[in-house]
Amino acid sequence: MLDLRWVLSHMEEAQAFLSNRHFDFDLSVLTGLDEERRRLIVQTEELKARRNEGSRKVGEAKKVGVDASELMEEIRKIGDASREVDARLSEVEEELGKILMSLPNRLHETTPVGVSEEDNQVVRTWGTPKSFSFEPQAHWDLGERLGIMDFEKGVMLAQSRFTVLKGLGSRMERALISFMLDLHTSRHGYMEMQPPFMVRSAILEGTGQLPKFADDLYRIEGEDLWMIPTAEVPLTNLHRETILEENDLPKYYTAYTPCFRREAGSAGRDVRGMLRQHQFDKVELVKLCTPETSYDELEKLTADAEEVLQTLELPYRVVALCSGDIGFGSAKTYDLEVWLPSQGKYREISSCSNCEDFQARRMNTRYRPVSGGRPRFVHTLNGSGVAIGRTLIAIVENYQQEDGSVTVPEALIPYMGGLREIRGA
RNA sequence: GGAGAAGUGGCCGAGUGGUCGAAGGCGGUUGACUCGAAAUCAACUGAGCGGCUUGCUGCUCCGUGAGUUCGAAUCUCACCUUCUCCGCCA
Numbered sequence: 001m002l003d004l005r006w007v008l009s010h011m012e013e014a015q016a017f018l019s020n021r022h023f024d025f026d027l028s029v030l031t032g033l034d035e036e037r038r039r040l041i042v043q044t045e046e047l048k049a050r051r052n053e054g055s056r057k058v059g060e061a062k063k064v065g066v067d068a069s070e071l072m073e074e075i076r077k078i079g080d081a082s083r084e085v086d087a088r089l090s091e092v093e094e095e096l097g098k099i100l101m102s103l104p105n106r107l108h109e110t111t112p113v114g115v116s117e118e119d120n121q122v123v124r125t126w127g128t129p130k131s132f133s134f135e136p137q138a139h140w141d142l143g144e145r146l147g148i149m150d151f152e153k154g155v156m157l158a159q160s161r162f163t164v165l166k167g168l169g170s171r172m173e174r175a176l177i178s179f180m181l182d183l184h185t186s187r188h189g190y191m192e193m194q195p196p197f198m199v200r201s202a203i204l205e206g207t208g209q210l211p212k213f214a215d216d217l218y219r220i221e222g223e224d225l226w227m228i229p230t231a232e233v234p235l236t237n238l239h240r241e242t243i244l245e246e247n248d249l250p251k252y253y254t255a256y257t258p259c260f261r262r263e264a265g266s267a268g269r270d271v272r273g274m275l276r277q278h279q280f281d282k283v284e285l286v287k288l289c290t291p292e293t294s295y296d297e298l299e300k301l302t303a304d305a306e307e308v309l310q311t312l313e314l315p316y317r318v319v320a321l322c323s324g325d326i327g328f329g330s331a332k333t334y335d336l337e338v339w340l341p342s343q344g345k346y347r348e349i350s351s352c353s354n355c356e357d358f359q360a361r362r363m364n365t366r367y368r369p370v371s372g373g374r375p376r377f378v379h380t381l382n383g384s385g386v387a388i389g390r391t392l393i394a395i396v397e398n399y400q401q402e403d404g405s406v407t408v409p410e411a412l413i414p415y416m417g418g419l420r421e422i423r424g425a
Numbered sequence: 426g427g428a429g430a431a432g433u434g435g436c437c438g439a440g441u442g443g444u445c446g447a448a449g450g451c452g453g454u455u456g457a458c459u460c461g462a463a464a465u466c467a468a469c470u471g472a473g474c475g476g477c478u479u480g481c482u483g484c485u486c487c488g489u490g491a492g493u494u495c496g497a498a499u500c501u502c503a504c505c506u507u508c509u510c511c512g513c514c515a
Contacts, residue, residue: 041475045484052444052484055496059443062495072495079495243435243472366472372454375472 001100001361008034017107020323022115025103033096040089047082051075101205102212105358107323108295108332114322120335121322126306127315129339134402136341139393140273143169145404146424148396149274161263163274168422169392172408173281175415176388177256180283180308184385188304190254190285195234197257198225203237206363208329208355215264218278227260231284232382239288239378240363246370249378250289250297254385257282274389275347281388287381288365291357294379295332298354302334305350305385311411314394315339317346331356336386338394349390352383 007014007030015027054075061068112121143149148169154162165173184190201224204210209217209229218227228234235253244251259282270276285304289297302318309316321333330353337346357377360366366375399407405423408416 038475041484045475048485049483051495055494056444058495062443068495075495 001358002103002106003357003361004030004034004096004100014106017323018103020107020113021104021326022324023104025099030096030099033092033099037089037092037096040085040092044082044085044089047078047085051078051082054078101362104328105331105355107326108354108356110320111326111332112320112322115324116322117325119322120319120325123318123320123334125315125317126310127313127339129315129341130398132341136397136400137404138273138342139396142396142400142404142406143273146396146406146422148172148422151273159278160271161276161278163277165392168416168419171416172392172395172412172422173388175412176391177281177283179412179415180385180388181254181256183308183311184254184283184285184304187307188252190252190304193235193238193253193255195228195231195238195255195257197228197260199228199234199237200224201226203233203240206237206240207233207359208362209233212328216262218260218262228257229261230259230282230382230384231255231257232286235284235286236288236359236380236382237363239365242365243375244288244365244367244378246290246367249367250287250293253286255284255286256388257284273393275393277389280390283385283388285352285383285385288360288378289381290367291376291379294354294356294381297379298332298334298352298381301381301383302336302352305336305352305383308386308391309336309338309349312391312395312409313411314391314398314409316349321351327351327353329353329355329358331358334383336384338390339398340394341397341400347390349394350384350386353381355380355382 002014007027011027011031018025018027054071058068058071058075061071112119114120140149140151144151146168148166150164150166153164157164181192185192198220201210204217204226217229220226234257235255238253239251258279260279263276263278266276274280285301287297287301306316306318316336316338319335319337321327321330321335326333333351333353335348336350336352338349339345340347356379359380360377365378365380367378368375395409395412396406399409401407403423405421408420408422413420
């Protein structure tokens with residue numbers, strides 16, 4: 001959520017980033033609503049002050065046994081009047097709140113301005129795509145032939161965009177989860193958590209998925225519960241409605257969770273294989289920190305995710321998302337894109353964002369500065385560290401051999417019980 | 426799912442209609458004492474939103490939401506959460 005006072009005092013700047021996001025909204029309506037809001041506050045508070053004063057006098061009168069019925073009648077009218085103003089005030093505040101909750105975050109000055117994916121900026125590239133002496137196969141061919149992925153069974157049990165991992169495929173999925181959690185907890189200082197995989201509406205409002213993106217989520221019928229689309233949601237909300245001490249910051253959390261997404265807008269895209277699933281595993285990284293440190297923390301968080309790919313020796317590149325492609329709540333986002341030989345392309349495997357105080361405002365997560373003074377909103381960051389299913393795909397494709405077998409990455413061998421190679425039955 | 430009890434400030438805890446944002450204690454901050462620490466003493470110690478002469482001042486918040494009343498932490502209703510017992514289960 002944007003700070004209303006900031007928007008009102010930076011109208012041009014705010015309108016400019018909205019248009020860079022291609023978000024069509026005229027902010028000037030906020031000025032009128034805010035003026036009305038303040039007018040109504042003055043009105044109702046004046047009435048309430050009079051009512052409180054009157055009630056005090058009634059109390060005094062009754063104590064002495066004096067009749068106060070005339071005064072009481074007068075106060076009743078004042079009370080009714082203030083209730084009327086209150087009703088109008090909450091309408092105005094609700095309207096303001098609705099608008100603010102629907103506006104995207106402002107952009108950091110280093111976020112490139114652009115229209116689409118095409119305009120994202122490549123920041124750096126790591127590793128070199130391997131050149132194969134044969135035609136590299138797609139993971140869906142390799143996976144089925146090796147007996148580690150069963151796409152038909154996924155559809156049979158659920159729907160399209162669901163997959164059954166079998167045998168060593170399932171084993172490698174589990175190995176990757178452990179490998180990544182171990183890396184982030186032991187080397188990068190994150191605390192491992194296991195949050196609920198379902199959360200209530202207010203939690204999703206806190207991180208920005210609701211109210212606007214309900215169509216992307218699975219909802220539990222008859223309950224105020226939704227399947228989490230990412231562990232970012234429960235982890236970031238861990239300290240909602242609280243005031244932390246500055247000395248307790250930064251907070252680093254990591255969690256493995258499955259993620260559930262309806263993929264409503266992506267019909268027809270990546271339908272083969274398991275690149276885009278309704279349910280996928282992910283190890284997530286979340287940070288809460290002070291505003292002064294959040295951009296350093298973003299660089300470090302991105303590096304933490306990169307280390308996963310480096311250790312697995314998977315070629316990737318880092319891109320800065322442009323204003324037209326960046327997410328609703330993010331001020332700056334780096335995507336990590338891993339090389340997929342069968343596609344001859346880099347594909348997203350992680351997304352690392354600084355949401356600044358956008359989510360903190362919605363969650364009301366603040367901290368008290370050591371220097372004293374009023375509580376301030378924390379900055380929140382999140383990043384995939386990294387997507388498990390897509391890592392499995394990347395390994396299968398990048399480590400494939402001419403005979404269709406797959407070599408196990410060095411770093412993963414201990415997690416695979418010493419296994420060095422996956423070959424078909 | 427059924428029965429009962431309870432939800433007050435960072436924590437404990439008093440408060441059953443009238444200066445109660447809330448006694449008291451713990452914790453914390455500052456000052457005094459001390460070479461320093463402890464102990465002791467004193468003062469301060471929640472958040473949000475407004476107004477104007479920017480230092481004052483007003484309003485709101487005692488699980489959440491409605492209601493009764495001139496006035497609600499205190500009364501009524503609904504919901505949520507926690508605890509105990511029963512049932513069920515990993």
